[in-house]
Amino acid sequence: MSPRDLMGTSPRGKIVVLLFFCYWVFAVTASVTYDRKAVIIDGKRRILISGSIHYPRSTPEMWPDLIQKAKEGGVDVIETYVFWNGHEPSPGKYYFEDRFDLVKFIKLVQQAGLYVHLRIGPYVCAEWNFGGFPVWLKFVPGITFRTDNEPFKAAMQSFTEKIVSMMKEEKLFQAHGGPIIMSQIENEFGPIEGRLGVAGKAYTQWAAKMAIGLHTEVPWVMCKQPDAPDPVIDTCNGYYCDSFRPNTKYKPKIWTENWTGWYTEFGCAVPRRPTEDLAFSVARFIQSGGSFVNYYMYHGGTNFGRTSSGLFITTSYDYDAPIDEYGLLNEPKWGHLRDLHKAIKLCEPALVSADPTVTQLGMNLEAYVFKTDFGDCAAFLANYDTKSAAKATFGNGQYDLPPWSISILPDCKTAVFNTARVGSQISQMEMTPVDGKFTWQSYNEEPSSSSEDDTLTEYALWEQLNVTRDSSDYLWYMTDVNIDSDEAFIKRGESPILTAMSAGHALHVFINGQLSGTVFGSLKNPKLTFSDSVKLTVGNNKLSLLSVTVGLPNVGSHFETWNAGVLGPVTLQGLNEGTRDLSQQKWSYKVGLKGENALSLHTLSGSNSVEWAKGSLLAKKQPLTWYKTSFSTPTGDDPLAFDMSSMGKGQVWVNGQSIGRHWPGYIASGRCNDCNYAGNYTEYKCQTNCGEPSQRWYHVPRSWLNSSGNVLVVFEEWGGDPIGISLVKRTKRFVCADISDGQAALKNGHMFKSGKIYRPKAHLQCSPGQKISEIKFASYGQPQGTCGNFLEGSCHANRSYDAAKRNCIGKQSCFVTVAPEVFGGDPCPGNSKKFSIEALCSSSSKKQFYQ
Numbered sequence: 001m002s003p004r005d006l007m008g009t010s011p012r013g014k015i016v017v018l019l020f021f022c023y024w025v026f027a028v029t030a031s032v033t034y035d036r037k038a039v040i041i042d043g044k045r046r047i048l049i050s051g052s053i054h055y056p057r058s059t060p061e062m063w064p065d066l067i068q069k070a071k072e073g074g075v076d077v078i079e080t081y082v083f084w085n086g087h088e089p090s091p092g093k094y095y096f097e098d099r100f101d102l103v104k105f106i107k108l109v110q111q112a113g114l115y116v117h118l119r120i121g122p123y124v125c126a127e128w129n130f131g132g133f134p135v136w137l138k139f140v141p142g143i144t145f146r147t148d149n150e151p152f153k154a155a156m157q158s159f160t161e162k163i164v165s166m167m168k169e170e171k172l173f174q175a176h177g178g179p180i181i182m183s184q185i186e187n188e189f190g191p192i193e194g195r196l197g198v199a200g201k202a203y204t205q206w207a208a209k210m211a212i213g214l215h216t217e218v219p220w221v222m223c224k225q226p227d228a229p230d231p232v233i234d235t236c237n238g239y240y241c242d243s244f245r246p247n248t249k250y251k252p253k254i255w256t257e258n259w260t261g262w263y264t265e266f267g268c269a270v271p272r273r274p275t276e277d278l279a280f281s282v283a284r285f286i287q288s289g290g291s292f293v294n295y296y297m298y299h300g301g302t303n304f305g306r307t308s309s310g311l312f313i314t315t316s317y318d319y320d321a322p323i324d325e326y327g328l329l330n331e332p333k334w335g336h337l338r339d340l341h342k343a344i345k346l347c348e349p350a351l352v353s354a355d356p357t358v359t360q361l362g363m364n365l366e367a368y369v370f371k372t373d374f375g376d377c378a379a380f381l382a383n384y385d386t387k388s389a390a391k392a393t394f395g396n397g398q399y400d401l402p403p404w405s406i407s408i409l410p411d412c413k414t415a416v417f418n419t420a421r422v423g424s425q426i427s428q429m430e431m432t433p434v435d436g437k438f439t440w441q442s443y444n445e446e447p448s449s450s451s452e453d454d455t456l457t458e459y460a461l462w463e464q465l466n467v468t469r470d471s472s473d474y475l476w477y478m479t480d481v482n483i484d485s486d487e488a489f490i491k492r493g494e495s496p497i498l499t500a501m502s503a504g505h506a507l508h509v510f511i512n513g514q515l516s517g518t519v520f521g522s523l524k525n526p527k528l529t530f531s532d533s534v535k536l537t538v539g540n541n542k543l544s545l546l547s548v549t550v551g552l553p554n555v556g557s558h559f560e561t562w563n564a565g566v567l568g569p570v571t572l573q574g575l576n577e578g579t580r581d582l583s584q585q586k587w588s589y590k591v592g593l594k595g596e597n598a599l600s601l602h603t604l605s606g607s608n609s610v611e612w613a614k615g616s617l618l619a620k621k622q623p624l625t626w627y628k629t630s631f632s633t634p635t636g637d638d639p640l641a642f643d644m645s646s647m648g649k650g651q652v653w654v655n656g657q658s659i660g661r662h663w664p665g666y667i668a669s670g671r672c673n674d675c676n677y678a679g680n681y682t683e684y685k686c687q688t689n690c691g692e693p694s695q696r697w698y699h700v701p702r703s704w705l706n707s708s709g710n711v712l713v714v715f716e717e718w719g720g721d722p723i724g725i726s727l728v729k730r731t732k733r734f735v736c737a738d739i740s741d742g743q744a745a746l747k748n749g750h751m752f753k754s755g756k757i758y759r760p761k762a763h764l765q766c767s768p769g770q771k772i773s774e775i776k777f778a779s780y781g782q783p784q785g786t787c788g789n790f791l792e793g794s795c796h797a798n799r800s801y802d803a804a805k806r807n808c809i810g811k812q813s814c815f816v817t818v819a820p821e822v823f824g825g826d827p828c829p830g831n832s833k834k835f836s837i838e839a840l841c842s843s844s845s846k847k848q849f850y851q
Ligand SMILES: *[C@@H]1O[C@H](CO)[C@@H](O)[C@H](O)[C@H]1NC(C)=O
Pocket: 461, 462, 463, 466, 467
């Protein structure tokens, strides 16, 4: 009996039969199954809203709050990848502590009453170093990644089994009473499979079979995998997934990655995705029969330490997600999606039981109606036009649809939500410097050069990862260059040209301890060539190349072939002999920096083990320099960050914890045009930060700080000036609301109170510890502009300010009901109106000082 035989009965009949089917086939009380409409939990088809939160991208102290904010935002499922290289740093040696405490994370989700989608992978991509693969895997003899290769499959199976058995022991799968309702094996393999031919196909079959054989009793999914074998569900990733169809008629339509924004690369502008377009894409997916949508990311967080990849992916993984990097609500995105989720949930009974009837209501206008025999009816009215608003006639009503928008009618009559009308609060955040100045000390990292007692030497250029095994970003390539006294360039007072070819990602060239030049690549082209004249003197010259990686690549196949570092050739041009090839001469190697490996300057004990220069001896804008200072923690809960804008490139630690790589010296290029939400989104459409550092602020979690005596250590490669570094806190500057009165409001997920539609309310909320000190703007009528630039229109209720001032001044949060009587009457009867308000948030906190 195949699941297909179960189709064609009545909708509710199907669920019962399918459950029964699973029961006797697998002989277990499988409480999570699926059919063509939806995932079925405990016998109920569900519309599920999911959000990605990657546990190592925040701290365990942040987890409960992030999960709670996701829950309040209407999320049912927390989705996370499992990060193999974090959990198995060396073969068979596992780590599940601190930010990698996966069980704790899942249990916190469970305590909040939410489900988990565990995307084990264990290839995860995710802009995570090496796509989540441990680098030691690259050196397993005979390995070929992500294909029908025995050593690879053995390692993948062993880690997958490890995770599944942990989850079983802790009773975390739904069948054992836990929150995990779904798991993923592999990740976006479909696009690669074709290139690998027969072996690719065989690998897909093997991966599915291996996963199914683990008997988790929850469905497995494979994303971007059109040939996912039964019963594995193939799912969609992308900015829009409404036209996606699963590979069989008996699988539900699942969107595993709906990109809420996009990641940032060092050297590139920061992408933002308009809230209206994101909501539109989700409504489109649901109206076309989708039943599970995951926001990638819901909280992006931070690539602490050396976990980012890409290459060149920034330390911030904010992703323009509904919860920002710091754990604060990204408004209006968070609130607008919350309102969308409420509206969708009101439609759930109709959505899970009926298939939509699609009707054209005009040019670019469509109605999707879900109507059951049991009296449920939900409608989605869509306007696909990117320029014109539309008036749609539907049933007995008329509905105003802004361009590129969908209105949701949970009873087929009342429009409770439109994707382009953002009714939730809008916040403008601010990074406020904490008073006081850092007092710096410095330590010079002497450029390394070859010497008699070098242990790592060879008459060849070595591939970088082969030597470092990624234990550090840094590898020194050192050699001697002998120049005879009869060299013509010496007599002519000229300099020969040194050329060094590298597979990436950045390179500093030192001659006799002096920096000769720096080159670096980009995500699109990590390879680089240094080619410049260098000052050489008669006799022995010390040539030292400091090759630097910026995260290992995370996308593709054949990870075993990926290289970094100076692969050569390295040549010297303009000598009497012509060009001298240095590639085959004797090279010495040193892994890591002295301050990193020998001295551990970034740790508390290490930083006390050397004499630091202070006062007038402090290094001034020198390359390869360590800096140290100490500071006290400002009181309060506002998230903290370092403003690194005066620095070039390097790494930052606080109390021995790595905050990540800084690179504000890499200025963002891109096209930062005005952004219109309407029209197909791509990551190039709505960019910010052009001409500024790609990342200026670096998050330091409060849980890493003591109240005083915190040690901040910065390693700077380029010669930035630490005097410009400051500690800042992230607070709200002003908050706005912009609400039309034509739209019904939802209260606790309901549309009506004793038959009457709820009135919309403008809600305002400052950060904890802040109060609303001023109403900068308030207008009920037809105000123009957007938050920060509102203007009164010709229709304006002259008592617009009264209610706002009365309700809000001096409060941390407040609301104003949007109704004519609140503002002294209707200023332009018969016209549609809205209420726009902007309020200033001020904090009364005491001044803080550094020590
Ligand atoms: C890798 O390093 C070893 C020494 O550790 C060396 O013998 C070998 O040639 C290197 N291979 C490459 C490709 O660099």
